[in-house]
Amino acid sequence: MKNFNIIILLLLALVSYRGMAAGTPPPDFNKFVHAFDYDDCDACGCSASGGGMGFSSMIDNNFVGLRYFYQSYTSRDGIFNNSPWVDENFNTVQVWSRIPLGKRFQLSAQLPYHFFNRNLTTGTQSIDGLGDVTVMGLYQLFTTKKDSAAYSHTLHVGGGVKAPTGKYNANNNGSVNPSFQLGTGSWDYLAVAEYVIRRKDIGVNAMATYIYKTENRKYYQFGNQFNYAATAFYMAKAGKYTVVPQAGVAGEVYATNRQYGEDVANTKGDIIFAKAGLEAGRNNFSIGVNAMLPISQNLTGGKVEANYRWSINLNYSL
16 A cells, blocks of 8 residues: 555656656665666657656666656758757656566556757747657566576566557648657557676676557658667665666667658668766665767758757655
8 A cells, every 4th residue: 555655646746746856766776687778769760758768777676756857959940951950858757667567577667748849940839748658568588596607697578569648740740850749649569678697796788679660640650660778887885875877878770750651751860879877776765867978870861969868767666
């Protein structure tokens, strides 16, 4: 009953507080780290979905929490080389959770609320509302036994679905950033794999995610998306706290969008980020901050440029 009350309070906070809050977990800090750093839709495919900030933390597996993440883009307002550039600000507050269902299976869910704005030559445009809900199941396919080797290995595989609960507006697919949407308007499907290798307090997490996107009711289909990442982490003890610094790289590849069955020009792209973060936890609470900077990108034929992303999160361990 206590955990249920915590979940209700966090859900109410999402609706009433659209500012800053977000999640990361903590309970038994000596557990094996499962760092599911799965990315979600971003710049080309639909920034509305999750901002690529991941599905879990480096500290704990089972939690419910809140997180806030921000994405900064600069997009060309028009189809010509001399068209002006506009600033776009993508803000998201999200309820997220990871719930164990048995020893090997976990259920992950995300409920985002977005508020975006951009400064066009004709004035400021703003949209806000509920985004697309994502639910995903993860199965522990393999793990080494404790004390069986100097290095421990864990492999998870899984899949999920993203429901079109966020509003899709076809008018926003104009000459600026086609991802200025609360949702894709389509049912999309995810396949994920994650591998963690660890020696004592040092480890590396590697992941890959493929998102298959379907056509929505407006006959628009965002391109399929492939995400990958590798993150090194270190588990440090500081009194009663566990502190986990982390750093790595992440990449995203987007296929061409389609409308009425035809390819939409200049909608595919790819980007590579350098990322760094820090998480700290005590008892049943933890907090985390993360930042991502692009080191190479080619989005929508150069019409969209990602500037940076950052997030902050707060979790309660179940």
